Amino acid sequence: MVMFILSVVAAVFIALVARNLFRSERFSNVDVVAQIAEAGIRYADQMLTSSEDGADWRPVPDNHGVITPGNPFTGVEPVPDTGDDDGDGKPNWQEMRDSYPDFKWTRAYWPTELPTGSAPGTGYAGPSGGFTTFHTGEGRFLLRVSYNPDPRDPFSKYIKIESIGRWGVFDNEDPTTWRPYAQSNLRREITAYKPIGITDYLRFITNKGNRSMDFPLGCPGYDVNMGRAEPSDSARNNWFRGGPIRVNGNLVWYGNSVNLYLRGALPIGAPAGSTSDLIPIDAVEVAGEIKVSDPNLKVWLTRMDTDGNRIDSNPIQLFPSDSASFTTASGFYRDGSDLTDTSRAARGVKRIEPPLIDQPDLTKSINRYQLSTLYSGERVLTTVSGRRRWLNLAQYGWGRGVYISNNRDKQDESETLVGGYTQRADWLKPNSPLSTYWKGPFYVPPAAVIILHPNDTDGDGQADFTIIRSDTTSSGAKFVWRDAWGEVREDWGGTVTMPYPDPNRGRVIYKRRLDGTFDMSQKKVLDGNGVIYAEGNIRIRGMLPPGMQLTVVSNETIYIDGNLLKYRNWQTPADDAGGNLDPWRGADNTCGLALLARENICVNTTQFFSPLNSLSAENVGSDSNDGQPPFHVKVTNSPDTQLKCAFDFGPWESENGSANPPNDWILYLRHRGDHGPSYINAWLNPTSALPDWGILYLNTAWTLPDGASHTPVTRLLSHVWGVGDPDFNFSGMGIGSRAACDAFPLSDPDINARLVTAPGSMNLLQIGLDQTTYTRENDGISRIAVQPMDIRIEAILYAQEGSFFVIPGDWFNPDPSDVPGNPRVGVRPMFPYFGQPLDCRIIIDGAIAENMPAAISDVEEWMAKWGNIPERYGSSNVRTAHPGEGFTVLYDDHAGWPYSDLRRVPKPTKPIRTDKFGRILPMAPKLPVSSSLIYFGDVM
Template sequence: MLIDSMKVRDRHSRLPLGRHGQTLVIAIMVMFILAAVGAVFVAMVGRNLLRSQRFSDIDIAAQLAEAGIRYADTMLTRSEEGADWRPKPDNDGVVTNPDGTVQIGSDGKPVPAPNWQEMRDQYPDFQWTRAYWPEELGYAGPTGGFSTFPMGEGRFLLRVSYNPDPADPFSKYIKIESIGRLGVFDKNDPTTYKGHGYSQLRREITAYKPIGITDYLRFITNKDNRPREFTLGCPGFGLNLGRLDPDSTRKNWFRGGPVRVNGDLTWYSGSQINIFLRGVETTTGDLIPVERIEVAGEMRLADQTTSILLTRMRPDGSPIDSTPILLRQSDDPDFTTAGGFCRDGSDRTDVNKAPRGIRRIDPPIIDTFDLTRSVHRYLVLTLYSGERVRGLVNGRWRWINLGEYGWGRGIYIGNSTDKQDESETLVGGYTMRADWLEPNNPMSPYWNGPFYVPPGVVITLHPNDTDGDGQPDLTITRTDAPGGRKYVWRDAWGNERPEWGSTVTMPYPDPNKGRTIYDRDQFGNIIWTRKKQLDGNGVIYAEGNIRIRGMLPPGMQLTVVSNRTIYIEGNLLKYRDPSKPIDPSPNALDPWRGADNTCALALLARENICINTTQFFSPLNSISPENVGSDAGDNRPPFHVIVTASPESRMRCAFEFGPWESETAKSAPANWFLYLRHSGQGGPSYINAWLNPTSGLPDFGLLYLNLSTVPYLPKHIWGVGDPAFNPPGWGIDASFVCDVFSLDLMHNAHLRTEPGILNLLQIALDETTYTRHNYRLGGLAVQPMDVRIEAILYAQEGSFYVIPGQWFNPNPEDTREAFQKTGMRPAGVKNDFPFYGEPLDIRIIIDGAVSENVTAPISDVEEWMAKWGNIPQTYGASQRPTAHPGEGLTILYDDHVGWPLADLRQTLRPRTPIRRDKFGRALPAAPRLPVCGSLLYVGDVM
């Protein structure tokens, strides 16, 4: 039994060896599966970590790129340079000058750095940080010109550019390009070069920053985003925004008329509104708008019988549409954008399913605080740009800020009391609008007879050197009295100059060349050995009102800023050479006497921009209240100026001609006439008149007013109210007579009709006659005349305005209708004299861009258009045609404002900027302009 049991145990213990191996294999397989699963898990976790890290890196790169956009946006908005701000480029790969600018070789191209290929191979950002050049050179190229800004463990590369091109609709805007890059790069640390853990990851973002005030013919900014209606045009007057070439003899006169309104727009006009906008045709036949009507609200017609006609044209002015396109109101089911040329604020599509929506853009702000948030840009550029010196002030030695007296990089004028604060009282208060519309109203101290003389510093722009220092200059006259004391200027060394008084002549703050200031002795002689060299930034800033006129010198760019209102009192011209005759050829590139389009002028007012038509013939002498009277003696308009025997009361006035322009007249004027509405006070008044008096002219420039009228009196004496000169009883007291005098050489009139040249006219009582009754002057004008304003105009808080003035002929009985019935004019009125209710033959043209916060009330527009909007066909009752028949106040968009290129309209592909910075980068037309508060686009590269 024992043996049997042992056999049994032995049999059970002898299991196959394979059974043990299978268990081991299974165990190992399980371990491998677990290991594989673990590896996959670890790989997945690792991959997710890497992916998470990459997403994090992508997000960081995007944040870095966005930081670059925000930085550039802030600098353009708040920095001292404004629209001129550009970061200093790295300019890798080329030889640079000590100031960082690129050295240009004899071949006209950048000089390559000896080690530029090493930079290319080692610098991770070389393709962007190399110097910019429009063609690919390897060491420089079109992708270059960026600046590096380190940001912790990353960096952003930034390029800000402005490349105007009339064929590119985006080229009016400042382009911001930002590239976000991971990692630290230091040119002095080889461990940060390529191959040392450097990442190719990047995020590129593009943004566009509009300047706004240079982009449109009319820009209504609606600064405070008010829910109100704005208007363009005037009832009963045709409205043209832009134009084609008038005829085959007037080439290159075409203009576009882009408009932007941050709100609702109502159009006013006669039967028709004509709009001309430019677009570019692509190779595929598409038409891309370069100029548009952009209304961030609803567009309406005040009169439903008015038609809005759009003519689209190419950049060269040739029309694309043979028949104008009819535009419609926003609520019309057939509203069309005309291919994107006219868009409103609707979220709907037009009749062709094209998008319409236009959104508001925040306007530029003149008084935006700088980066320190303590002072605004234009104070930094002027008041705080001068040297500080020790000087004598009220008998005590103190530190003097020369910038306070205009001797900084810009010119500061501290006339803070030259302002017109509006008020409300029980008897009505004071408003500027009421003051401008109601001549000699009792609430206003600023009307002197027919002349409106507002408080303000007077700035006259001269095109040449007037004080012998070899530099073109401007004249500034302070009319304020700070502390009750008449203002006295100080010189550039801080010394008070009583002999200068309130008037100083100084060189322009030239942004290209600066200015050299020479000391002068008490007699005005230059001390050539004593001088100062001042940098210039092209800015003039005044705390109060500004009154301005004149012509810029060649190549000058200037920005004039007022903390109050700017009054334009005559021509504001780009330089024109008076020695060059008008070019009558059909192919004349500039039919307006060769304007220097490298000039630019911007007028920026915190309150209003106002054309003061009453100062076109500007009195140079001060007119006291006792020298102003009511024609009828009842203290009601019209009013006149009284000239007495006192030399101080002599009527002295200045005027200048702008270049003639007319789309309807056949030729430029060749004859000019002096128009006087006048009378004697209490009896006949005998007067003399001088035109441009100088010893080099016969009789010192005395006009021969009496050349053939009354032979027994000298030819230079005119007897107002004398029965030999006027009908008996006329020309005395309230019976004003209206005389016309020829201004030709036969009458000893040496008139300067070249654009921008100042003429001086003086009227005084004759000192040789036995009777010397006072002389009453009710109106003075020279016709025909052009007043041209070539400038960027911006009224930040207020409006663009035109002071209508009183009718030149205030007699309501003397109308064209009355003459057509009777065939007679009232006694004492010459046939050539204007009728009551008809404008003078003085055409006002604004050639630039007009931006304003709100438009003036339409009733006010009707007031000024009635007096300046429709010049008659003939002078009074004569058959002599006017120089601007049927024309009047005109606003044109200057291409050189939107595309500031010196060779614009001279070549098919203009490429020469009017202004550049020291690195050769194009800048806007005028220096230190403000930019819009919002970005037009932010997103992927365009």
């Protein structure tokens, strides 16, 4: 009996020990599974941050159970594997469902269960599918990275990472790892969200160095608008824009008033008209304090729904962080305080780390964009410096991406005992005799020039772009391009035109003959990744072709020389089919452009009329002939000095209900003869198809819109204009320091002007000395413009280390004696007064991210010259096309919600970009992402 009792006790003891060992092993496995799931999050985080693909990185899904995965946005459903490999009468996909322990997650993704009516998780495709298996020793993690932006869900603008940690080994080729032999239900599911950042805000101040300082937004003396409401007139429906803002630091508002327009949405099922449960879609998020520069400055919030309708009958007044009345307005206006607002709502905004353009790749040896361009081409055996060696064709732009090796095109800042060089100081000092880059009224920095063409310009059947380089190699020789076969092309020199590195279709390179034609029998087919990367500065302008998405990256500064447009068909009006003006002014919304600069993003207003001929010190003269500023560009008797300027127009836009689209365009010239009258000719878009090769009949009978007219001087030909000649200008005007201020009506049919005003279409204006007159005095041109004009920049802009900046330039009329109420004698009435901006409206339609904003004094400088267009031209009675308007920044919703049918349907369904598995990608290729996660934890 005793032995029996002892044996029972021993058995119980052994059972308890075994049970405890089992529980201990299980709890240990639970911890390991959690660690495996976390490893999956860290892996995806690293790949999104450091891989060549950046924000486009997605693991290849397992897609068990289907032959082809389908695409939910094209309506092509996955094709199930209905074969019967083992002959048991059950389709292969059902065998996998019953045998594979992870089939619920590793099947193909589809928004609903397929076949239709299947129970959740039992079909060959469904919402839980699309994961990828990664093995880690005795376990595995299943990973899914998705980006499903929804304009009604603020969280959807982040990249979502889902990781499922699983215990045990699974191999779809090893039945011993299938059910039921290797059954383990242990798993841990973790979710993380990773922001892109630069696509999500109208203004994003990244504060890369995490400095404890105040960052200004706005401008003293102006009503500051972040976003805009729907206009009251029905002719401009759907023009509303949200103005989301993020600041990694303290924010200080400047201006007469600040008006914020932010959108929100009600939760599904919430009663109409309710405002207590609003979900902010746009928000002001400040990871610090919110301040105002003046206690009398008022900040107003207008909340709108996702259709642009005002939610509140009156704007809500917002207060600084230190005010007892501070309110988040239901989460629309938050600072970094740990306290709550007057309604006990949370504030507490935390910092988001900025993306890095120079982020090293996974090997830590080069940056991501060098990997996607310089290391993306083939190598060929060719002759280099007289020796046969292998040449990397990507060095000359012939890779998946386009690489530009212009590392000498940079403006290094310096400090010396007697001062140094800074770009900012250079930009703000026009006419500085100490500047290398100011050429009369033009600022010409060292840079590779990129011109985006919307169509095929060289006859190879593909839309193309042009790169113009003027830098030198390490040996001091001028850079010369090589073709895609590695051959030196002396006939190209520093200029090449090539197809875009199209991320959707790639590009075909044909062998170009010396006469410029193509040998179609010799070709190379290259994949495209949509990236252009330059080691030095870039100057850029132009229009994208239909459906093109492009990311342009500079290791230095990017200068924007004029319009940067999504594709527009000039034959199609900007109005949509419903008759309401398109909020994107007729743009092809399948286009996308990002400009990423390691240093600064700069709008170069002096290049809106961009000189095409090279300007040196010999081409620049002093107005007073004493070597002192102001300066002008000299047009001499040499044909090489003829001034050739390129310019184009953006789509007209005005929120002023009384403004009208322009019908008349005027050419303005401020110029003078050196020591006597100068006789000039001008050509507009010269070609043999135009009468007299497009020469302008400046000396014919014409009338300006204000009624001022010109009577032809019959002793001279109709195409000759006498600058400083008393028969053309008021006596004494136009010679020496007293410049003539001329205006010519380009819309007058008698002047022979064939001006092209279609958005994005380039015009060429050429001015030279007349060769039929005896007097050949130089013509000194100090100002040139066509009014009215719109400049539109449709792009995501990011300055990693520096700022977004606008070069103010000098006043178009620099004569301080020519002011309202006292117009100078001899100046055309339509010519601007001193201190009066041109009728040229600049609109940034995209998103701006920068390390820190420009100093408020610098903003005042450029706003003075571009921020407030007068109601009338000069002393005339003629109204301008943008009265009371000026420099404007708008947020392009496509940056945060990249659908081409955005605002066209209640729920957009046409992504601008997808990968080959139908997964949505950001608007532009290979974007960098924030190095931080904004959430890491249990499934949300």
